[in-house]
Amino acid sequence: MTSEEILAGSILLVDKPLTWSSFQAVNKLKFLLKRKFDLPKKFKIGHAGTLDPLATGLLIICTGKFTKKITEIQAQAKEYTGTIVLGATTPSYDLETEINAHFPTEHLTEELIFEATQQFIGEIDQKPPVFSAIKKDGKRLYEHARAGEEVEIQARKTTIYEFQITRIQLPEVDFSITCSKGTYIRSIAYDFGLALQSGGHLSALRRTKIGDYSVINAVTPEEFEKLMHNEI
Known part of the structure; x- marks a missing residue:
């Protein structure tokens, strides 16, 4: 993953932990990505479908131009x-x-x-x-x-x-x-x-x-942070 890919647009699959709000999960990834790639202060990032704090599981986070896909993703089963x-x-x-x-x-x-x-x-x-x-x-x-x-x-x-x-x-x-x-x-x-x-x-x-996106392919915010730390 590169800063160019993040800014151009990417889809990140997150396994939201219990008690976290969807907003917290987005903010956590936003912080990690900005720290890792020195991104602009207002780069585009958002989630495709809220999960309650007492729910866990798949949260799709879109960046860059892929934020335009949020409505399309939300409409899926x-x-x-x-x-x-x-x-x-x-x-x-x-x-x-x-x-x-x-x-x-x-x-x-x-x-x-x-x-x-x-x-x-x-x-x-x-x-x-x-x-x-x-x-x-x-x-x-x-x-x-x-x-x-x-x-x-x-x-x-x-x-x-x-x-x-x-x-x-x-x-x-x-x-x-x-x-x-x-x-x-x-x-x-x-x-x-x-x-x-x-x-x-x-x-x-x-x-x-x-839709076709599965929590099997998702990572927790903690796992995402480790990936960012280990990525060259």
Whole structure:
């Protein structure tokens, strides 16, 4: 990798660590690249699709002219793996907030759980979580939520191409899902609980693919720093 390649345009695949924001990951690579190659102060760099701090996995970072490809990359199908905890809900639909309600799970069987996935295949109407960055009345939804303000959230169309259950050890259910741009997996977890006449929230999430790009070929920020240090 050279400074000319960075400035002309490159695609970097990062395995985002848990608790890191996507912004932090971009800033870390920006700092490392500038230090290594003495790049201009305002060279172009950005990511193609945000990952929540509590999610890990594939974050695509584009530099130079390749930042123009961000919209195209974001539009591609995404693949995730994760864990849903049944029998309880949280306001954020994940572990960002504490459990606010408990529900029965005694009626749940493997057959019911497998059958429930079929309700989500194809184009569906999905309400984004109230703890999300979508703007409503000039404020982020999470700002309304943290202020205790109730807002009406409009459902959005999204498409689920595949939804597979990979492990059942109640109250935990592991899954693999392939979906279109704009799908909130936290909402899938919440709605999956409702479909099972129980509650549900997301306890783990990992993005494994965006289009043909795979996390298998990604490096952590720490690994990227070592590569920069060792590169001649």
